[in-house]
Amino acid sequence: MAQLTDDCFAFSGPLLPIADMERMIAERVQPVTETESVKLAAARGRVLAADVIASLDLPPFDNSAVDGYAVRHRDLAAQSETRLAIGGRLTAGSAAAKPVGRGEAIRIFTGAPMPNGADTVFMQEDVRAESDAVIVPAGLKAGANRRIAGEDVRKGSVVLPAGRRLAAQDVALAAAVGLTTLQVRRRVRVALFSTGDEIVEPGEPRPAAALYDANRTLLDGMLEHLGAEVTDLGIIKDDPAALEKAIAAAAKNHDLVLTSGGVSTGEADHVRSAVEKVGRLVFWRVAIKPGRPVAMGVIRGASAGDGAAFVGLPGNPVAAFVTFARVVRPLLLRLAGANPEPLTALPVRLAFPYKKKTGRREYVRVALRPGADGIIEAIKHPQEGAGVITSLTETDGLAELSEDTTTFEPGATVGFLSYATLMG
Secondary structure, three states, X not given: OOEOOOOOOOOOOOOEOHHHHHHHHHHHOEOOOOXXXXXXXXXXXXXXOOOEEOOOOEOOOOEEOOOEEEEOHHHOOOOOOEEEEEEEEEOOOOOOOOOOOOOEEEEEOOOOEOOOOOOEEEEHHHOEEOOOEEEEOOOOOOOOOEEOOOOOEOOOOEEEOOOOEOOHHHHHHHHHOOOOEEEEEOOOEEEEEEEOOOEEOOOOOOOOOOEEOOHHHHHHHHHHHOOOEEEEEEEEOOXXXXXXXXHHHHHOOOOEEEEEOOOOOOOOOOHHHHXXXXXXXXXXXXXEEOOOOOEEEEEEOOOOOOEEEEEEEOOOHHHHXXXXXXXXXXXXXXXXXXXXXXXXXXXXXXXXXXXXXXXXXXXXXXXXXXXXXXXXXXXEOOOOOOOOOHHHHOOOEEEEEOOOOOEEOOOOEEEEEEHHHHOO
8 A cells, every 4th residue: 555644645725736745745755656567568657766776788799789790990091992802701699700911801790799809890771792793982980880899778777767757768777778578666556437427328318407427538548657556436426425435435445545526615515525435635736737636535444554545536537637647647746756757848830819817727728730840839719618528639749838937928838738748
C-alpha cells in the first residue's frame, strides 16, 4: 500500500494553485516500496527500482560506421589521391585475421571491428575501386567513420537511473549492455469507478434521462498509459452509504481510489461526505478550468502510515480529462516512484482572442495549423462545454493560459500541450 498519512497535506484556501498542488504531492506522497524482476519484453512502461550499471563498453570494440575501406591515415597523401592495395575483407561479426599493412586498405562493412592499425574509414561511394586496389581522395580527416569502443557507454557507468519510467529505447539500451531482466517497482494499484444515477453502462438499456458512462473508458486508458494496474469497480449510484462502503473497501487493497462525478456542491453530490467519513479530504477545489471541483484526500488504512490516496474528478468528460492530466498524473507518477516528468508546453501562436479570470489556469482545446507565414497557430474548438467529448477528438491538444493573464489577443504566444504528452 502507498505510505500516506492524514496530515500529509495542508491547504485551507478557497482555490489551490496547480503549482502548489504539484509541490505538495512531490514532497509528501511516498512511492510504493515493493519491487519485482521482469523480463525485458515486459519492462516497457515500468519504473526502475535500481540503477542499471553497464557491465561492458558500448560499443565493446572499435568498429566501422559505414561500408567502405579501412586505412591507416598516415599512409595518405595530403594533397592528392592515394592508391592502396586491398589487403583483405572484413564483415560484421568477424574478426580481422591480420593487421592492416603499410599502403593497404581493408574492405570493411558497417559494424565490423576495425583491423589493428587502421584508424580511418572511407565510404565506398567516395572511392574508386580497381581489381586489387582502391583509389581514395585527399582531405578525409583522421578517425573519420570510426566508432570508438565505449563512445556510447563506458563500463561501470549508470546507463539507466532508478526512477526512470522505461520507454522502448531504454529497454533497448538494457538489451545492448547484455541484460535480460530489470528490477522495477510494482505497478500502482488503482480502483476506478464512476458515480451518479444518470449514467449507465454502454450496451445496457438507457433511460431517456440517462447517459452512457464514457469516463471510466477514458480514465482507464489514461491509467494504462501511465503503467497502473486498474480494477474497474463499475458505477456506484448516488447513495451516501453505498459510496462510503465502496470507497472504504477499495482503499484496503489499492494505492489510489479514483472516481468521477459527485464532487461538486449539488445536493446529490455525495462523494465528498463519503470520503470525510472514511478518511480526510485534503482539498476539493483547484484553480483550474475546466475541472475546478476536483477532490483529493486520504483514506485511512488499518495502521498508521498505511492507507490509500483518493482523487475525485468532475463528471464532465473534458473536465475529467484535464484534471487527470494535471492532478492524477503527477500523483500517480509519484506513487510509482518515477522521477519527475514535468509537462513541457511548446510555444504556439493563438489565432483567436480569449478572456479569462485572473488567478486561474485555463486549458482551451485547440487544433494546430500552419499560418500564412508558416508559424504554427492554435485554432479554438467552436464548442467550449466541459461535456463536449468531440472537442477532444477534433483537436490536437490544450492551449495553457497562465493564471496571471486575463486577456489574450490573436498573435499572442502561449504554451501548447499535445494529447500524446498529456496521456503520458
